[in-house]
Amino acid sequence: MTTTGADLPRLRELNSLSIVRALRNHPPSTVTELSRRTGLSRPAVDVIAQGLVTDGWASVLEPGASSAVGRPARRYQFRAGAGHVLGVDVGVHKILALLADLDGDIVHSVRHAVDAQAGPAERLAELDEVVSACLTGAGKTPTDIWAVTVAVTGAVDSSGRTSFFTPLPGWKSVDLAAHLSVRFDCPIVVENDCKLAALAERWKGAASDADDIVYLLAGMRTGAGLIIDGVLRRGFGGAAGEIGALPHVRWLKAPGHLQNCPGVPETVGPDDAAAWVFNAAREGHKAARSAVSRYVKDLAVGAAALVLTLDPQVVVFGGGFSRSADLVLDPLRREIERLCLRMPEVRASTLGADSVALGALKLSLNEVDQRLFSAGLSAPVAPRRT
């Protein structure tokens, strides 16, 4: 290959990109290390790395006084603050937005309660407000954001809508990505809440050591997210993990045992009944203990269907009810063991109800890295929709 004068700027851009890649996901590196990793000459790396510092892609670590042997070298590191990502959970009762840098460190978060009966217009307006507040709180504008992922309840089809089913009133035809694209010109992804929670538990939660994970999102609704061979299972049409829709495996009626438990005071609303029952069971309330026991037995049938189908390494008990893992985990283990051929580990979520928004953040980070490492990119640039 001969290089003409006109090719030179492009070649410099390509070399910048390979240095960015050599910095990303590595500890701070010297010019010598970067030269070895990229195959570029040390002088070329030196010039390009300084350019990347100027452009905000990299920062410099000057050698400390402690490195006393010889002349210590300065190190370059990927600047996590070069860009930011958003992860948003649009739930039945709340909207939670997390804004993080490219290391996934959270810079700002905003949480608003939403009326479970709110229609699409009201919920979208609330979403816009939460996102605005999150950007403002972090001192960012939409152009600072490199990827947005929004979690919704219900399987997300190929058009980004929850057309199969969603408990959010009037939400089936909502095109969230189109709505957000007015404000953001970065990649926007819409994904199912259970799937994202599973991703979060593998990222920095209860299953960070596992590649085969069944995640249970347990609350007043029960859902599942599946990670198979390290990859989030979306399904051919986006509807994987929806075992709960099959009446035979009892997830549809499982939370009813808690909601309809005898003895729940009239002052306790339907949304708080389960929490009251778990607390009462913990204090020895007989009907409450029996309700929890029946809840776990039904939860275990659907869990067993997933375990028998996939034979995972780990089952993670997550979602709002995971606050009561102390009451659920042991009987859940016993029931799964009774119903299944090979027993997986059963662990409690360590992220709780925030796992959904954290998973959305992780998918945004994946989206950024995928674009940064895609063969098509000709220079280091912030991701934009094409």
Added chain:
Amino acid sequence: MTTTGADLPRLRELNSLSIVRALRNHPPSTVTELSRRTGLSRPAVDVIAQGLVTDGWASVLEPGASSAVGRPARRYQFRAGAGHVLGVDVGVHKILALLADLDGDIVHSVRHAVDAQAGPAERLAELDEVVSACLTGAGKTPTDIWAVTVAVTGAVDSSGRTSFFTPLPGWKSVDLAAHLSVRFDCPIVVENDCKLAALAERWKGAASDADDIVYLLAGMRTGAGLIIDGVLRRGFGGAAGEIGALPHVRWLKAPGHLQNCPGVPETVGPDDAAAWVFNAAREGHKAARSAVSRYVKDLAVGAAALVLTLDPQVVVFGGGFSRSADLVLDPLRREIERLCLRMPEVRASTLGADSVALGALKLSLNEVDQRLFSAGLSAPVAPRRT
């Protein structure tokens, strides 16, 4: 890198290996094409290719008279007859062995009936006889065989045994690989019958166009094999696809509707009752039609559990009962559609009961290719256990 005299034989072997790889899974190729594919010089390719022909790895296609422009070049092709593989199905009622060349073309097959109640010693003796007859019939010896895969009923654990469960009497502790290793020193794999049948349907059956497949092995027992993103799902401990063990999804009782159908003549044995019922239903027998209908309803519950969990592209109805797909497919589709969120395609197996042995053959071929293309190999050699 400098090359000393002592390195030369090894270098020649490595180059032979790269030519073998450049021939495998390609149409017949000229020296020029092989040179381009491997980066070796044309004279080097010429010498090595002739050596591979001498060693039996390649054959020569002399240019036909039709290629009249210029001096037409000879072409080399991978010799499918360089090695052979075995695929064996050790079933409840039969043992079937298939012997094929490296293109998967079947050279010889032997099928023996076995008593369903036969103990391990009797069944292993029968297996040995079937394998011997297959080798003899093909004019081969054990050293001609490069990989053996044996299918068994029941999930296969990491030790190659069906320790979780198997309907074969006394078979749980049988170490088939150890038994066969006395005769074969090539790689030996033991795998579950449903998983292998799924592999076969994707290889050359009803789902060759799909990457996400739920395969149903329907007979007097019902099982499942899963292919996810193009990869056979074994499970963390080998027990994926065993949804049938969960009573709630009704596979345990589904075939009973056929076996206990009123009107089956006393002269028809329990193993043939289902076939009688399907035939009678086809001829309008009322009780038989009702039995088939109840069978399909129960089959659909387990199928729906798999579909809701995985959201596959295709469900393949296979196994012995797939001979009656004309009666099963439409009502099965209706039931799955009623129970699931997104409807997959439902297709009848095109391989029928031979799919298990064919899948075993395919896994043997995969094993050979994996070794041929593994980075560890230093020369083209027939696979041997390490």
